[in-house]
Amino acid sequence: MKLSDDPPNSPEPCSCTKGSMIFKERIPQDELKEMAKRRAKELQQHKVRTTSVLSELLFAAPNSPLRYPIQGFTVQPLIATSIPGDGRSKLTIEANSLIKLNYMLARVSYTSKIYHIHTGDLVYFKFEKHEAVFPITIKQPQLPVLYDMGTDINSHVTITTKTFLRYPNLNTLIRSIRSFYSNITIIIADDSFETQKINGNNIQHYIMPPAQGWFTGRNLAISQVTTKYFLWVDDDFVFTKDTKIEELVRIMEANPELDVRFTPLGVEYYCHLLDVGTGK
Known part of the structure; x- marks a missing residue:
């Protein structure tokens, strides 16, 4: 912690070099407005997924001259940040005879000394018996x-699968998909000993070394997904008139805190994925 008359440093606005292209100026205004609405919705869903009541800034009850945050105070590594108090960027001690002390406390900022991408610290301070x-x-x-x-399902979802020596099943799956979703992207990871060419529009067929296994193929297929959602299917699945990918997307969009929806043997399950790094 340090005392300074200068406000904490804040990131400077970025600037473009001469001759740079501003992409939003190249997009028709009607399309730009619709895109901005979609991005605003995506940002709101991101906040729902990544924040909780534990992220809210809370203050200790004023049962002493000290008022300080007890939850939700977050700083960036190595960046000076004002310590908030009473909803403002200063820590205030209410005492009529301590004007100078208040003046100094209003300029206290916290800066971590060792870079760490995600850690924490405890701040202690004392005033008389408090x-x-x-x-x-x-x-x-x-x-x-x-x-x-x-604006359509093709930009929402990619269908992914892994195949091994089951080309008749795979071709049946592709035909059934195309009966209902003619333009949706299909990604295939293939580790067969003798591979066959898979033809068709919007089909990405990745040939792997033989017999690499299901997990390796799954990882390869998913790594190539560029849409927000992907639908994983086995290569012996068949789409029918009752297969409604739109319904899956509708549920996931309505519940942005969900990570996975899966349906084994006709029973629907919903779950969150565990972030191993943070335990959240």
């Missing part, structure tokens, strides 16, 4: 990944 301690979360802000969902 002591206070509060936690600080130190982490880099998570940049939102915003997908442009477009």
